Amino acid sequence: xxxxxxxxxxxxxxxxxxxxxxxxxxxxxxxxxxxxxxxxxxxxxxxxxxxxxxxxxxxxxxxxxxxxxxxxxxxxxxxxxxxxxxxxxxxxxxxxxxxxxxxxxxxxxxxxxxxxxxxxxxxxxxxxxxxxxxxxxxxxxxxxxxxxxxxxxxxxxxxxxxxxxxxxxxxxxxxxxxxxxxxxxxxxxxxxx
Numbered sequence: 001x002x003x004x005x006x007x008x009x010x011x012x013x014x015x016x017x018x019x020x021x022x023x024x025x026x027x028x029x030x031x032x033x034x035x036x037x038x039x040x041x042x043x044x045x046x047x048x049x050x051x052x053x054x055x056x057x058x059x060x061x062x063x064x065x066x067x068x069x070x071x072x073x074x075x076x077x078x079x080x081x082x083x084x085x086x087x088x089x090x091x092x093x094x095x096x097x098x099x100x101x102x103x104x105x106x107x108x109x110x111x112x113x114x115x116x117x118x119x120x121x122x123x124x125x126x127x128x129x130x131x132x133x134x135x136x137x138x139x140x141x142x143x144x145x146x147x148x149x150x151x152x153x154x155x156x157x158x159x160x161x162x163x164x165x166x167x168x169x170x171x172x173x174x175x176x177x178x179x180x181x182x183x184x185x186x187x188x189x190x191x192x193x
Contacts, residue, residue: 001188003094003165010157011098012148012180013091013129015109015116017050017167020123021086021191022078029077030054036073037065051168053110053141075115082122088189091165095128104155107132108147108164110171130155143170145178152178 005011016022031041039061049057054074055067095105105128109116113134120126131154138146152162164175164182167189175182 001090003097003163003183005098005101005103005163007161008103008163008181009161010104010106010152010155010163011095012106012108012151012162012164012175013095014051014164014166014168014171014185015107015119016111017191018165018171018185018189019087019091019095019107019125020119021088021189022119023047023050024192025078025081025084026074029074029081030057030070032077033070033073034065037063037070039063039065051110051142051166051170053135056141071112075112078115079118082119085119085123086192087123087125088185090188091185092125092128094165095125099128104130104157106130106151106155107134108151109133110135110141110147112136142168143173143177145174148175148178148180152180 013019027043027046034041098105107129111134113136116134133147133151135141138150140146148164152159159179162180164180165185166172166182167185172182
C-alpha cells in the first residue's frame, strides 16, 4: 500500500510499533524493571494495552512502585539492546516518499525522549524527521491529543493538514482528538510478536 499524502503538509509518526518493531524489546525491558519491585507483568496483558503509557499500565495493575525508578531502569535496558530494533521498511518508505514530496515529518511518541531518540539514531532514521516529540514534552500522554498537537505546532502545520500513522487504539483516538486524520499501520506491518 502506498500512503496517500494528497492534501497533507505533515506526516506524524508514532515510534514504537509503527516505525520500528520495538514492542518485544519494550515488554522484556519493562517486565524486568518491574520484577525488581516484585511485580509480574504478563505478556498477554501487556499486548492488549499497547500504546498505554507506563504510568497508565501501573495504574491499571493497581500497583504502587517508584515510577521514576522503573522508567529509568526500563530505559537503560532498552538502550542496551537497541541493536534488536527492526524498522518496518514499508513505513520507512512512506516517510521517505513524504520527505521527497516536501511533506514535513515528525515522530510523536509516548515513550521517553532519551530512549526514542537513541532508537531513531540506532536505526539510522534521524535524517527523516524535522522534530521529535516525546512524553516529557507534553502534559498528557495518549489518548490525549497533546503529543500530536505539539508536533503540529513545531512543524507550523494546522492539525487538519496533518496525517498521523499509528499502531494503537489510544494513538488513533489521540489523533482524532487533535483534529487529524489517521492511518492504522497494523494491517501493513508484521511484528516479530
